[in-house]
Amino acid sequence: MSKAKANSKPKDNVSPTVRIYIMGEAKDVPASLTIMKAIEYAGYKLTRGAGCRAGFCGACATIYRKEGDYRIYTALACQTMVEDGMYLTQLPFVPAEKAKYNIKDLSPSAETILRYYPEVARCLSCNACSKVCPQDLSVMDYVQYALQGQIEKATEASFDCVSCGLCAIRCPAEIPQYHVAELVRRLYGKYIQKYPETLDKRVKEIEDGVFEEGFKEFMSMSHDEIVEKYKARDFIDQKKK
């Protein structure tokens, strides 16, 4: 890996600094930055590798090694601080095919999972997926739950997935775990989770025009009249003084 002198020099009042290697190039950056901000500090204007910048969208999946350390590390660049000696690169894209299905025609079972993602059966239980997950999810566990048709458990274990795709890139069995998780969660949401009865009742009331008169009255009110209505609201759910 490159050992050339760093060509970025932090401002005098910034301290302390760390040396990182962005795709091999040495850069000295303030130690207080996240990986994403450090890459920008070093001069890159990101197009790929940055999305929500808050840990939700999965666009900034990052792979690194550290000097003198054989291990592969992963991170979300927007949520991780730089460390001395990081050799960094970002994943610009994750090639992983999503199966197509009509969610309305399925059943929440292991057969469904295997029909759309037969490769799930190839899981070696090596746990590489869990090790790379920047959300610290037990990815291998949810893959196993999915394989066993334990849809609720698989949903729970995969819920905080941000679909960065690092698991799919690392998997020796070539499973696109995060796509499997999406199918699992939709099966749970549609077929297993209870369906609140208030919903259809209210939708029907609205379709039947139950609130029509009320809305007409509100919309014909003057500014002062609607303000009075607003002030007169009651708060049955909340403690108020």
Added chain:
Amino acid sequence: MKFIRGYPEAMRKSIDNVNKTRSKRIDEVIADMTLEERDKVLKSFHPDYKKETKENIAWGPNKGDLVPIEVASILNAYPTVSPDTIDLSKVDYDVGVLIIGAGGAGTSAALWANYSGVPEDQILVVTKLRHGDCNTIMAQGGIQAADRPEDSPLIHYLDVMGGGHFTNEPELARALTEDAPAIIKWHKDIGAIYDLNEDGSFVENPGGGTSRNRMHAAKDYTGMEIFRTLRDEFNDLSIPILEFMPAIELLTDEKGKITGALLYHLETKQYFVVRAKITVLTTGGFGRLHVAGFPTTNHYGATMDGVLMAYRAGAQLKHLDSTQFHPTGAAFPEQIVGLLVTEKVRSLGGQVLGYDGEQLCYPLEPRDVEASALIRCCSSTENYIETPSGMRGVWLDSPIIEEIKGKGTIQRDLSAMYRMFQRFDIDITEDPILVYPALHYQNGGVTHNKNCYTSLKGLLAAGEISGGVHGKNRLMGNSLLEINVFGRRAGITAAKEYKKQTAKGKLTLNHLKTTVTALDALNIKDKKYSPILLPEYREEAVQNRLIQLYEEIR
């Protein structure tokens, strides 16, 4: 500097105050403000009411409107392309429905256009970054819908109107609140997950300015759960999408009707021409303009491109003077300053405290009022907390949630927040969160009616780009709702327009010539160019060394 469980030693003194007062505060209810008190704190402390941060729109249909300087500098800028250099005779994509922007509004518009009869190959979605690099996916707290018997769309409507200081368009506020239960039903139908109680009813919490508990959530990943479900459904339907291909201008015919758009490939730098029968703008808002110098909760691409494109083509704008500052952006640690700390922390009982550990105000005021009360504390009293970098903030007491709702509530219902702070060694079940308002939402934008027709023929709009739904202040949980309600309506309207037997229009950039003429007349000294597409975060030292190499163009 010595850190104790994530916080510098110097901040620990005030945290001790918070811990000492907690048991007393559990049953303490602070009075909420009257309309008059709200008015007073807003006028004194909300950035919207400061004239020195505003500038006039200098030309066009909204000439003279006072808007934030950052917004004016985008609208008063020159186009980045010259009409003479673009060949519009070769159409690269010829479609029925063009949807610009693939966040929540664009994705639901595409789905509903397809559900309503537009074949998938007649739809094209284009987006600046990836499908899902949007504000929707990072929305945390919830989505409002009045489905409980003791609630109603009418009460929801009143909350929306009062929250917006009665400046909302009534027909839009009605559409928002009346469609809400059907939106949740749709989400359930396609397999989205919402938090339920043991008995199978929805978990419903309050939000700032709501008079009923009607916030539906999926932990604090509500936007992510909704969006990934929509995106999966979108992919199931094989609707075409182009990523890293923002639209940079709309195209118009001789009469000014919108007939398509000019796209720009962010990586190859080519332009592409789209002709469409009907165009839907769902490009979101302006957080990345950092209005009034505030950090933002928004995604990387929120640079107001859509409002600008529409304005150049002649669209009417509304309420762009009004900016939402979320009361609780993170103020510490420095690495995450400005990131969203969901309002759900307060929905679940979290309180806002000063240095002394006492409550500053009712924790669930409408957002602009709550934000102003926090700014008041930090700018006109000594009761704030200062970080080592000199930033001021106030405490959001999260540990109290565990005392009110039981141990384990935070890791279950606020797992994103718990994880985000854990990454910086702060345990929010044990210690409070330091917060300060952050730029969150574009309240105003392009005007449209309840079926999403804008003032321009051939152009629909939906989502954060819109002006009028929320008036001058949006309540929590109404933006996830808005993108679904008006995304759906835009999709249905687009299908209706698609089925009409009208010929597609001619493609011109005549409106850019009009734009340039109007701008030339102003004799602007410091000419700027827009859209900017992405914000600039490179150091000045880097920017000073940028050079342009000219490639040979045959």
